[in-house]
Amino acid sequence: MENILLKDNVAGLEGYFACGGYRPLKKALALKPADVIEEVKKSGLRGRGGAGFPTGLKWSFIPKDAPGPRYLVCNADEGEPGTFKDRELLLRNPHALIEGMAIAAYAIGAAHGYIYIRGEFAAEARLLEKAIAEARTKGFIGKNILGSGFDFELFMHSGAGAYICGEETALLESLEGFKGQPRLKPPFPAVKGLFASPTVINNVETLAAVPAIIEKGGEWYASIGTPKSTGTKLFCVSGPVNKPGVYELPLGVTFRDLLEKSCGGMQEGKKIKAVIPGGSSVPVLTAEEAWAVKLDYESLATAGSMLGSGGVIVIDESQCMVKLLQVLARFYHHESCGQCTPCREGCGWIEKILNRFEEGKASVKDIDLLYSVADGMQGRTICPLADAMAMPVMSFVKKFRSEFEAHAAGRCCAPEAGGGH
Amino acid sequence: MAFKLTEDFKARAEKLCARYPRRDAALIPVLLELQKEAGYVAEEAMDELAKFLALPYARVKAVVTFYTMFNREPAGKYHLQVCRNISCHMAGAPGLLARLRAKLGIGEGETTKDGLFTLSAVECLGACGAAPVMQVNEDYFENLNGEKLDALLEDIKHGRLRAGGR
Numbered sequence: 233m234e235n236i237l238l239k240d241n242v243a244g245l246e247g248y249f250a251c252g253g254y255r256p257l258k259k260a261l262a263l264k265p266a267d268v269i270e271e272v273k274k275s276g277l278r279g280r281g282g283a284g285f286p287t288g289l290k291w292s293f294i295p296k297d298a299p300g301p302r303y304l305v306c307n308a309d310e311g312e313p314g315t316f317k318d319r320e321l322l323l324r325n326p327h328a329l330i331e332g333m334a335i336a337a338y339a340i341g342a343a344h345g346y347i348y349i350r351g352e353f354a355a356e357a358r359l360l361e362k363a364i365a366e367a368r369t370k371g372f373i374g375k376n377i378l379g380s381g382f383d384f385e386l387f388m389h390s391g392a393g394a395y396i397c398g399e400e401t402a403l404l405e406s407l408e409g410f411k412g413q414p415r416l417k418p419p420f421p422a423v424k425g426l427f428a429s430p431t432v433i434n435n436v437e438t439l440a441a442v443p444a445i446i447e448k449g450g451e452w453y454a455s456i457g458t459p460k461s462t463g464t465k466l467f468c469v470s471g472p473v474n475k476p477g478v479y480e481l482p483l484g485v486t487f488r489d490l491l492e493k494s495c496g497g498m499q500e501g502k503k504i505k506a507v508i509p510g511g512s513s514v515p516v517l518t519a520e521e522a523w524a525v526k527l528d529y530e531s532l533a534t535a536g537s538m539l540g541s542g543g544v545i546v547i548d549e550s551q552c553m554v555k556l557l558q559v560l561a562r563f564y565h566h567e568s569c570g571q572c573t574p575c576r577e578g579c580g581w582i583e584k585i586l587n588r589f590e591e592g593k594a595s596v597k598d599i600d601l602l603y604s605v606a607d608g609m610q611g612r613t614i615c616p617l618a619d620a621m622a623m624p625v626m627s628f629v630k631k632f633r634s635e636f637e638a639h640a641a642g643r644c645c646a647p648e649a650g651g652g653h
Numbered sequence: 654m655a656f657k658l659t660e661d662f663k664a665r666a667e668k669l670c671a672r673y674p675r676r677d678a679a680l681i682p683v684l685l686e687l688q689k690e691a692g693y694v695a696e697e698a699m700d701e702l703a704k705f706l707a708l709p710y711a712r713v714k715a716v717v718t719f720y721t722m723f724n725r726e727p728a729g730k731y732h733l734q735v736c737r738n739i740s741c742h743m744a745g746a747p748g749l750l751a752r753l754r755a756k757l758g759i760g761e762g763e764t765t766k767d768g769l770f771t772l773s774a775v776e777c778l779g780a781c782g783a784a785p786v787m788q789v790n791e792d793y794f795e796n797l798n799g800e801k802l803d804a805l806l807e808d809i810k811h812g813r814l815r816a817g818g819r
Contacts (some may be wrong), residue, residue, distance in 0.1 A: 250661060260693070276702050284702060301674070310779045311776075311777055311779060313738065313739050313740065313776070313777040313781070314740055314777075314781050315777075315779065315781070316779045316780050316781050318779075319779050319780065350779065351685065351722045352722070352767045352778055352779070352788060353779070354791040355791060355792065355793075387672045389672075389681075389682060390681065390682055390685055391681065391720070392681050392684070392685060392721070392722040392723060393720045393721035393722035393723075394719065394721065395719050395776065395777075406681065407683060408675070408676065408677075408678045409675075409679065409680035409716065410678045410712075410715075410716065411715055411716060411719040412719065412720075426671075427674055427678075443818035468781065468782060469782065470782050470784055471740060472743070472744075473788075476781075476783070476784075477781040477782045478782060488719065491704075508739075511702035512738070512739055512777075543781070545739060545740060545781070547743065548743075551743055555742075556739060556742070556743070559737070559739050559742045560738075560739060563738055563739075563776050563777070567682065567776065569719075579781040653819035
């Protein structure tokens with residue numbers, strides 16, 4: 233099947249035109265905004281940032297009669313460990329995002345949009361800035377777009393290094409020039425978002441899929457993938473596989489096909505021990521579970537994990553699961569914004585307990601302690617960062633308990649694993 | 654020496670402010686611009702910036718200390734930022750960090766005496782398919798190993814840093 237998002241030779245405006253670029257925008261501007269939303273609803277497109285919320289539905293939450301400005305925000309704060317698709321998409325197909333934003337803005341009646349990009353992506357930000365300027369000179373962005381009377385201004389906004397700003401309300405705080413601390417919901421951003429105005433926030437990959445949906449229709453898009461997980465998804469594969477990278481595949485593809493057909497299998501001599509299928513925050517799968525799983529929202533939920541951001545982290549037999557969990561705990565502790573006690577303290581406690589395992593000072597009791605601290609964090613905070621720590625902890629402990637027991641008994645389970653061993 | 658915002662900087666900052674309905678929303682982009690010029694965000698700079706944006710100093714300080722990209726002390730000419738998260742860890746990031754510590758004679762968060770290098774271990778840089786990854790100032794260097802790292806350091810020392818390791 234032909235790729236919708238990752239295409240060759242479309243990074244420049246000319247190449248993008250050659251593939252029919254900006255025709256969907258023209259088509260959308262001739263429709264009523266409500267019909268654009270309807271088409272996206274029909275497509276079944278769901279948020280590609282991790283939560284999987286239906287995109288058309290999200291757009292329809294913008295109050296129709298609310299006075300004052302509305303905003304469209306693109307979340308390009310890609311930072312979920314194991315995820316590197318938005319960067320690839322921005323580099324290879326920046327105009328799909330810009331066009332998708334113009335269409336989305338028209339649908340929700342937003343005159344202003346921002347692309348919130350993580351600060352580390354400086355080169356990508358410059359490239360996007362250039363692409364926006366190109367689009368502006370052609371009349372796709374700015375006043376009276378293509379003579380339709382619709383105005384849309386689009387600006388870049390750089391973050392400055394904070395994982396939490398990928399959470400949409402923290403992103404809004406950051407975009408307003410504050411610390412990135414998530415807001416209590418409700419009110420939801422659709423009602424009271426950026427600058428207290430109705431706001432839609434969508435991931436890069438979500439917005440970039442919109443032009444194709446308008447061009448070929450929602451039904452066409454819904455015919456790809458599975459009935460509930462429609463369309464294609466960018467899967468990011470990292471770990472000791474032969475060809476790591478970003479692959480665009482229909483949702484519902486098997487992990488086996490992704491690994492063997494797209495990634496050329498495991499590196500020689502490497503055997504899978506575990507797979508984290510949706511970015512570091514989702515529950516880990518054992519090799520056996522991974523081999524049997526399909527990669528879509530429902531199948532992964534049934535398997536006890538999540539599709540998340542599509543960051544597929546492949547872990548091989550030589551790795552120590554205790555060490556890897558310690559790496560993740562250090563990360564979540566570092567990135568907790570400090571607002572909610574269960575997360576701020578819990579992430580720190582978990583890191584400390586895991587340090588004890590790595591230093592050979594842990595006892596068997598500490599395994600249950602890890603689990604109970606994580607259990608006490610879940611669902612008790614303003615945003616899902618606490619859950620993002622708790623889910624790996626609980627799944628690692630449940631599925632790889634023997635490795636924690638080995639550490640408690642003073643042995644490392646995978647002596648050749650790097651770092652601190 | 655008192656820190657003063659130059660007229661040129663103020664003009665660029667005004668342009669950034671114009672992107673938002675409220676001037677203070679530009680705080681982070683303006684701080685990034687300031688750091689690009691000065692190399693770090695000094696206490697006096699926070700004070701001046703607070704006045705410029707008509708904000709309490711505490712608001713500026715809160716933001717500077719919350720986000721990891723802001724340096725509050727002068728950093729080296731080249732800021733080596735090694736990703737230590739899960740995919741880079743599995744691909745050998747701890748070895749790269751150890752190598753850099755040994756070669757440069759500094760620990761993480763420190764700067765070499767000649768002011769050339771600052772070393773940091775950072776969290777996921779979003780380039781896991783090319784692990785292990787290191788960011789040097791604004792550029793990514795990917796699929797690193799010991800040899801490539803040594804060659805890169807030599808290039809930097811001799812002023813031959815080429816952007817874009819992709």
